Each structure stands twice: as C-alpha cells, then as structure tokens.
Amino acid sequence: MKLATEDKLFVGLIYIILAVLGFTALYPFWNAAVISFNSGADTMLGGITFWPRDFTLQNYEVVFKDKRLIDAFVISVLRTAAGTVTSIAATAIFAYGMTKRGLIGRRIYMIMCVITMYFGGGLIPSYLLIQELNLMNSFWVMVIPGIISVWNMIIFRTFFNGIPQGLEESAQIDGSSNWGIFFRIVLPLSGPVIATLALFTAVYHWNDWFTPSIYITNTDLLPIQTKLNQILNSNIMLEQMQNMDSAAQGRMNRMRSVTTKSLSMATMMVATVPILCIYPFVQKYFVKGVLIGSLKE
Amino acid sequence: MPQLSVKTAEQEYRKPNLLRRIGKQWDIQLMVVPALLFIIVFSYIPMYGVLMSFQDYSLFKGFMNSPWVGFKHFEMFFHAPEFWTVMRNTLVISLLKLGIGFPAPILLALMLNEIGGRVFKRLVQTISYLPHFLSWVIVSGFVISLLSTDNGSVNMLLQALNIIDEPVNFLAEPKYFWSILVATGVWKEIGFSSIVYLAAIAGINPHLYEAASIDGASRIRQMFTITIPSILPVIIVFSILAIGNLLNAGFDDILLLATNPGLREVSEVIDTYVYRVGVLNSRYSYATAAGLFKALISVALLAGANYLARKSGNSLW
Numbered sequence: 001m002k003l004a005t006e007d008k009l010f011v012g013l014i015y016i017i018l019a020v021l022g023f024t025a026l027y028p029f030w031n032a033a034v035i036s037f038n039s040g041a042d043t044m045l046g047g048i049t050f051w052p053r054d055f056t057l058q059n060y061e062v063v064f065k066d067k068r069l070i071d072a073f074v075i076s077v078l079r080t081a082a083g084t085v086t087s088i089a090a091t092a093i094f095a096y097g098m099t100k101r102g103l104i105g106r107r108i109y110m111i112m113c114v115i116t117m118y119f120g121g122g123l124i125p126s127y128l129l130i131q132e133l134n135l136m137n138s139f140w141v142m143v144i145p146g147i148i149s150v151w152n153m154i155i156f157r158t159f160f161n162g163i164p165q166g167l168e169e170s171a172q173i174d175g176s177s178n179w180g181i182f183f184r185i186v187l188p189l190s191g192p193v194i195a196t197l198a199l200f201t202a203v204y205h206w207n208d209w210f211t212p213s214i215y216i217t218n219t220d221l222l223p224i225q226t227k228l229n230q231i232l233n234s235n236i237m238l239e240q241m242q243n244m245d246s247a248a249q250g251r252m253n254r255m256r257s258v259t260t261k262s263l264s265m266a267t268m269m270v271a272t273v274p275i276l277c278i279y280p281f282v283q284k285y286f287v288k289g290v291l292i293g294s295l296k297e
Numbered sequence: 298m299p300q301l302s303v304k305t306a307e308q309e310y311r312k313p314n315l316l317r318r319i320g321k322q323w324d325i326q327l328m329v330v331p332a333l334l335f336i337i338v339f340s341y342i343p344m345y346g347v348l349m350s351f352q353d354y355s356l357f358k359g360f361m362n363s364p365w366v367g368f369k370h371f372e373m374f375f376h377a378p379e380f381w382t383v384m385r386n387t388l389v390i391s392l393l394k395l396g397i398g399f400p401a402p403i404l405l406a407l408m409l410n411e412i413g414g415r416v417f418k419r420l421v422q423t424i425s426y427l428p429h430f431l432s433w434v435i436v437s438g439f440v441i442s443l444l445s446t447d448n449g450s451v452n453m454l455l456q457a458l459n460i461i462d463e464p465v466n467f468l469a470e471p472k473y474f475w476s477i478l479v480a481t482g483v484w485k486e487i488g489f490s491s492i493v494y495l496a497a498i499a500g501i502n503p504h505l506y507e508a509a510s511i512d513g514a515s516r517i518r519q520m521f522t523i524t525i526p527s528i529l530p531v532i533i534v535f536s537i538l539a540i541g542n543l544l545n546a547g548f549d550d551i552l553l554l555a556t557n558p559g560l561r562e563v564s565e566v567i568d569t570y571v572y573r574v575g576v577l578n579s580r581y582s583y584a585t586a587a588g589l590f591k592a593l594i595s596v597a598l599l600a601g602a603n604y605l606a607r608k609s610g611n612s613l614w
Binding site: 021104 | 315318328335339346349356412413414426431437440441448453517548549568571585588596
C-alpha cells in the first residue's frame with residue numbers, strides 16, 4: 001500500500017519523536033556508564049558525554065577492592081535468592097490450597113486476603129510490629145514480611161484454575177495426595193507463571209533500598225542499593241560544601257567530589273548489571289506477566 | 298458452604314462435626330492456614346495498630362497501657378503549620394503525575410503502533426521498558442549526575458546552547474523540583490506502562506483499518522476514529538485505578554531526589570511526612586494519625602472511582 005504525502009509526513013514525524021525518546025531513555029544510563037569508565041580527575045574537566053576520554057578501569061578496581069561494597073553485593077544476592085524462593089514457594093502452595101473447591105472456609109479466607117489489598121496499617125504500625133517481633137537489625141527482616149503476597153496468590157490461583165481438572169482427578173485415582181499432586185502435576189505445568197512472578201519478586205528484592213534503611217542499622221547487613229544511596233548522599237553533601245566554601249577549600253573538595261562521582265557511577269553500574277543480565281531473557285515473560293496482572297485488575 | 302461463626306445453640310451442636318470435617322482435609326488446610334496466620338500477623342495486626350493514633354502511644358507503656366486521647370493527634374495534624382503545605386504538595390504532585398504520567402504511555406503506544414519498521418520498534422520498546430527495572434536509588438543517581446552543577450550533561454547542554462551562563466543547581470531550587478520529579482517518573486515508567494495499551498491495540502481487528510484506508514482515511518484519521526475508540530475501555534479502567542491512587546504522590550522518588558532540605562517546602566507529601574515524623578522523630582501516634590487520614594481519603598476516592606466505573610460498566614469489584 002502506498003502512503004499518501006500526509007501519511008509519510010506523519011509517520012516520519014513519529015520516527016523522529018521515537019528516536020528522540022529512545023535516545024532520552026538511554027542517555028542517562030549511557031552517560032553514567034561512560035563516567036564510570038573515565039578517570040575521575042578527567043571527568044572533573046567536564047565535557048564527558050558519549051564516550052570516555054581518558055579510559056580507565058580504576059573506578060571498578062576501587063569498587064571491587066572495597067570489601068564493604070562486595071559484602072553489600074553478597075547481601076543483596078542472598079536476600080534476593082532467599083526472598084524470591086521463599087515467597088514463590090509459600091505463595092504457590094497457598095494459592096493451590098485456595099483452588100480446592102471443598103476447602104472449608106474458602107470464602108472467608110478469600111475475603112480476608114482481598115481486604116488486605118485495599119487496607120493496611122501503614123508505615124508506623126508495621127514499623128512497631130517489626131520491633132515487637134525482634135526483627136530489627138536482622139537479615140530476615142528483608143525476607144520474612146514479604147513471604148506471602150496476596151496479589152501473586154491471586155495470579156497463581158487464576159493460573160492453577162486453568163489447569164485441566166482431569167489431570168488432577170486421574171492422579172487422585174492413582175492414589176496421589178493433594179501435596180503430591182501439587183508437586184508432581186501442578187508445579188511442573190506452571191513454568192511460565194512461576195518465571196513471571198519470580199522475576200517481579202526478584203526485581204523487587206534486588207531494588208528495595210527502603211526496608212533495610214529503616215530496619216537495619218548494622219552497616220554490615222545493608223544490601224547494595226541502600227549502601228549506594230548512602231554513597232550518593234555523601235556525594236551530594238560534598239558538592240554542596242564545594243558550593244559554599246572558599247576557593248582553595250572548594251578545589252580540594254572538588255577533587256574528592258569528582259572521585260566520589262566516578263566511584264559512585266561505577267558502583268551504580270555494578271548494582272545494575274544483574275538486572276541487565278537477566279533482562280533480555282525474561283522480556284517475553286514480563287510482557288505476559290503484565291497482561292495477567294492487568295486482566296486481574 | 299458452612300460458616301465458621303458459631304453463635305446459636307444449633308450451630309454449637311454442629312461444631313464438633315465441622316472440626317471433624319476440617320480434620321479430614323487437614324492436608325489442604327495445612328496449605329492455607331499458615332499463610333493466613335502470616336497475613337494476620339503482618340497485615341491485620343498493623344491494621345489494628347492504627348488505633349494508636351487515638352492514643353498517646355509510648356514504647357515503654359506499650360499498646361495496652363498507653364492512654365487514650367481521642368482525636369488529639371488528628372487535630373494537631375490539621376492545625377500543624379505544615380499541614381497545608383503537605384496537602385498542597387500531595388495534591389499538586391499527584392495531579393501532575395496523573396495529568397502527564399497517565400497519557401504519556403498511551404501516546405507512546407499510539408506512536409509505536411504507527412511505525413512499520415519492526416527492528417526499530419523492538420529497539421524502542423526494549424530501551425523504554427528497561428528503566429522500570431532499575432531501582433529508584435540508581436535512577437536518582439542518574440538524575441543527580443545529569444543535573445549536577447559539576448559538569449552535568451544538562452548544564453553542559455544548556456551552556457552550549459547559550460541558554461544559561463552559569464551552571465544551575467537544579468536540585469537545590471524549589472521551582473524546578475516538581476518538573477524534575479514528574480519528568481523522572483515519566484522517564485522510568487512510560488515504556489512499561491505502554492505494554493497494556495500496546496496489547497489492547499494489538500487486539501483491534503485489522504479489517505477496520507483496511508476498510509478505512511479504502512475509504513481514503515489518512516493515518517491520523519484512522520488513529521482518531523479506530524485506534525483510540527477501540528482502546529478507550531482500557532484507558533477508562535486504568536484512569537479509574539489512577540484516581541484511587543491519587544494520594545500516592547510518591548515516596549521513594551521524593552525521598553531520593555529531595556535530599557536537599559531547602560526543597561522541603563515543595564517536596565513534602567503525606568507519606569514522606571509520616572516517615573519523617575514517625576520513623577525519624579519517633580512521634581508514633583501523630584504520624585499514624587496523619588497516615589490514617591490519608592488512608593481514609595484514599596478509600597473514599599477508590600469507592601468514588603469504582604462508582605464511576607460501575608456507571609461506565611467497568612467495575613473493579
């Protein structure tokens with residue numbers, strides 16, 4: 001089909017707008033990566049945009065030699081693994097139980113769940129609860145409160161309901177218990193939904209910086225995102241000082257601030273790499289996952 | 298369906314029967330009861346804990362022994378000097394986010410639908426979904442770096458274009474904060490939010506477009522007469538959900554971008570206020586009262602939104 005002139009203009013304009021948008025979406029990331037590969041002293045001179053001028057791996061060397069950052073990275077990995085595995089397992093079992101028609105109290109249980117989707121105690125009562133439970137300053141404070149997700153339970157339940165009843169019935173006739181059916185029949189058929197929900201849960205755990213920032217004061221237990229936030233804030237403070245101080249003081253601070261800048265960019269890249277690594281593989285899953293989620297809405 | 302509430306004598310008589318029947322299906326109950334206990338502890342106990350906004354709660358006395366004071370903390374909140382600032386910021390920021398952040402992904406989806414180049418389209422999609430998966434800490438790091446007075450890209454660009462002479466410290470000036478906040482939010486979520494609209498567009502019958510182009514309708518016309526009306530139901534449902542979220546002006550983004558105390562005047566919203574007075578200053582009862590006030594308005598908004606939804610035939614529940 002041939003395009004009319006008006007249409008050609010229209011589509012051309014859209015190409016231009018989308019190219020600009022794509023550039024805008026990528027540039028902040030690209031620029032941060034470039035700064036992380038550029039020497040800190042050179043970045044200070046300005047003009048670093050698309051390409052490193054004085055390429056160096058020093059920033060990364062410092063990051064990887066900093067034991068505190070590596071520890072924080074390990075904490076993040078452990079937290080993400082523990083949080084995702086426990087949450088997906090517990091929520092899937094819960095959801096499977098909720099699909100059973102004969103379950104006594106099912107309606108009341110469901111109402112109990114749905115209420116929590118609209119009402120909550122808010123920050124302070126939850127905060128005091130964590131204190132009461134002695135979870136403050138513990139690794140598990142980042143894992144336990146998130147184990148059961150009502151939202152994921154409902155998505156799991158919808159998916160399990162779509163599994164043909166006949167499969168379960170025949171297993172039952174063969175003498176399988178309900179738990180046996182869950183592990184041997186239902187779980188192996190649920191790959192896509194598990195992948196989708198595990199992805200979203202893992203991303204949440206990897207990215208969450210707030211929970212540890214209020215519940216954990218022991219700096220050895222902080223995950224990378226929270227640690228990174230502290231680093232970035234110290235950077236801002238230095239930059240603010242530099243604006244106020246006298247010229248000589250300012251130059252000294254500037255040296256430090258710029259080094260902090262390139263270092264924090266390198267740390268940011270390190271904290272982002274795991275997401276970038278899994279991103280291409282899961283893209284097809286998350287598009288599906290968004291659609292399951294929005295159908296529920 | 299047997300009821301769990303036991304009130305009359307007759308039901309009392311049935312109780313052992315019910316227990317026996319529950320005992321018979323202990324394996325299924327074992328799947329759900331631990332999870333429900335978990336929900337009771339982590340969701341219902343905090344809901345009950347909201348009552349402490351009517352107390353002078355103190356950590357030493359505990360919930361049981363703290364004195365009840367009625368609406369004292371609510372009155373204090375309403376009369377606090379920062380009350381109107383906090384309310385204004387909450388409303389302005391969330392309305393800006395709604396007004397700009399809500400249509401942006403729809404526009405992106407409409408534009409992506411118009412282009413034919415598959416590779417280019419996939420590229421734009423892949424790039425624009427990515428920021429959704431980055432943490433707010435990273436995103437705020439990007440913003441701080443780009444806007445930095447110390448050779449940040451934005452200052453460099455504006456200086457090169459001779460728009461400004463001296464670097465502007467964007468993140469220290471209250472007048473820029475709302476724009477930065479909204480732009481960052483759009484940047485982070487525009488691609489990911491467009492997925493639903495793209496899916497809705499993909500479901501439109503292609504014959505409609507064929508018929509329209511035979512009739513000589515231009516692409517722009519087709520967009521307005523076919524694409525937009527076809528995805529309107531999806532737009533309506535999502536706009537209703539957005540209304541229910543109206544008071545969620547933001548939290549992570551505001552805490553991370555407004556680190557400069559000079560911005561408090563334009564950045565403090567109810568959620569960040571609750572965090573600051575509650576967690577940082579330990580004024581538990583007062584902060585809970587402010588949080589409860591927000592929750593009540595949110596529920597009212599959601600109910601109102603659902604009423605509108607029911608009228609349009611798209612009820613949420």
